[in-house]
Amino acid sequence: VTSLALLLEPESWVCWVTALAHAAVPLLKLQCCIEAGDTALDADISVAVDYDHQGIQATTIVREELGLLPAIRPLLLVVKTYLCKLGLNITWTGGLSSHALFLMVRAYCLSIAHDAATEDISPPTDLGAALLGLLEWYGAFDFSRVQICWDK
Structure with a gap:
């Protein structure tokens, strides 16, 4: 990862590059300069070494879930944007990862969806109401007694 960062650093299209070689998943963080103006594109590249990398499989599963639960996408974008504005979107500085x-x-x-099916009511279709519900749900979430896990 460090060698790759050193190779990319002098490239004109690279604004900056950082190697996180000792992270649980070695990562190359870089920002690509875009010629069109003041815009830049952030990119994280994970480098598979001697561990079981699940990124590709996770991407497939996430896409399937977005198809099954379409409200996830807009809610996720709003929450990610908000956390970015607070500087809480970078995992290695204490923020939450996109996957989390x-x-x-x-x-x-x-x-x-479960509550709606159990109580024979419709889940909210208003994304504003869904966002408020999400914030209320996690505001009252008892992390000492309940966990979030993948359960199909």
Whole structure:
């Protein structure tokens, strides 16, 4: 990872690059300069070494879930944008990863779908109401007694 960072650093299209060689999953964080103006594209590249990398499989599963629970996408985008504005979107500085946020939003969406089916009511279709519900749900969430897990 460090060698790759050193190779990319002098490239004109690279604004900056950082190697996280000692992370649980070695990662190359870089920002690509876009010629069109003041825009840049952030990219994280994980490098498979001697561990069981599940990124590709996770992407397939996430896409399937987005098809099954369409409310996840807009809720996730709003929460990710908000956390980004607070500087809480970078995992290695104490923020939440995109995958962790996906799991949290998915758990909430499954919960309201389950409650709606159990109580014979319709889940909210208003995304504003769904966002408030998500915030209330996690605001009152008892992390000492309940966990979020993948359960199909």
